[in-house]
Amino acid sequence: MSIYAIGDIHGGLKALIQVLNKVEVKEEDTLIFVGDYVDGWSESAQVIAFLLELSEKINCIFIKGNHDVWCENWLETGHVDMTWYIHGGKETMESYNEFSDEEKKAHLEFFQKMPLYHIDNENRLFIHAGFTSMHGVEKEVFKETFYFDRTLWEMALTMDKSIEADSPLFPNRLKHYKEIFIGHTPTTNFNCDVPIQAFNVWNIDTGAAFRGKITAMNIETKAFHQSDNLPGLYPNEKGRNKV
Template sequence: MKRTIAIGDIHGGLRALTQVLNKVEVKDEDKLIFVGDYVDGWSEAAQVIQLLVELSEKVTCVCIKGNHDVWTEAWLRSGEVNPVWYMHGGKETMESYEGFSDEEKQIHLNFFENMPLYHLDDENRLFLHAGFTSVKGVEAEINPEYFYLDRTLWEMALTMKTDIPEDDSIFPKRLKLYKEIYIGHTPTTNFGVDVPMNVLNVWNIDTGAAFKGKVTALNIDTKAFYQSDNLPDLYPDEPGRNKS
């Protein structure tokens, strides 16, 4: 049976991503949807991108663009170092590209440039990195940056009662537009949770890989999930990101 697997933030943790993919036991007919932030944090950002490039040639992959991916794409294109990016994992990403040829970097740049900002499947399930603000949906969003920066959608969901039916008048209009919404960007570990969080029809699958958490893959039909070890255990000689 074909599976659709959503995979949360990775942040340069190649060892964690490899663990998760091995646990998933990816098959040729599977569809993998990554919700962004492949880079910035642990020491193998370039290697993560290389794996995704190669994986995309073998199975169906949708690699959505996150805010850290936007920063890395800009650096690969121009060579300019955004100081905010540098302080939030960019340094480690730059170092991970040592030994990569200009041709290999160009392949990675092309990969970043072709990443969509969101994905809507045939069952009206939406996947994006952060959120959106328009009550008319993603196609009406006036600022594309919200797709990889907005936290209000998740914050709004968290404030709602989890048992309200979709036809209730207070059910958020934004959420009514889609059967389910899958996001990353805001670590569940911020709320003391190290597994995917579900509120109403929103699923947050960023389980804190950038910091002390894990990389998570979720089967969106069965809701079974697979997780790596905690990233500090996989990279014991690295401090990891200590900034949000």
């Protein structure tokens, strides 16, 4: 059995299928998705339909991202958040044009059931963005932090590499978990289109929303597979506006 962590998808169904084919996923494997399934490329609704079908065949864990929260709110209330609309929401709404009310209801339930984080039996944390509590995710006061925070990643990136884990200077946030797998902040922001490790934090969002790829990483071996760059798979589209 292998366990794979899969980075942000942002409506790129073609890229998702491509990377899963490269992984050659087996029925006994587990796939842990770190969120942001929608908003960006033109197949957001189709991504959700595909993931629902996939989860019937393979053990999947779907972490909720900030774009998923926005889409969930729209499916539930019909309200169009303007920040969401200009950062991929428009394309997501359009992708639902051919979906029935019954299908939309099933997608809403899918979003509603998503956990905000997952901790496995090896004490590895999977979360979309980050957390701020020095006591770990269970003590986080503001749950929105789980899908909006960037400070965890920024802290890990800028830490002095000479600091040992038993040093009083080592951040308490990083002491709670064996490893932390995140998305949300594209590695392409740092001129890199592959996963980046900073101490025990692995960032596997390799810029699928923009000009990057979708990544699937074996969490044990750290070997990874990637799709083609998304603009090449959707040549007549622009992808999501960068924020």
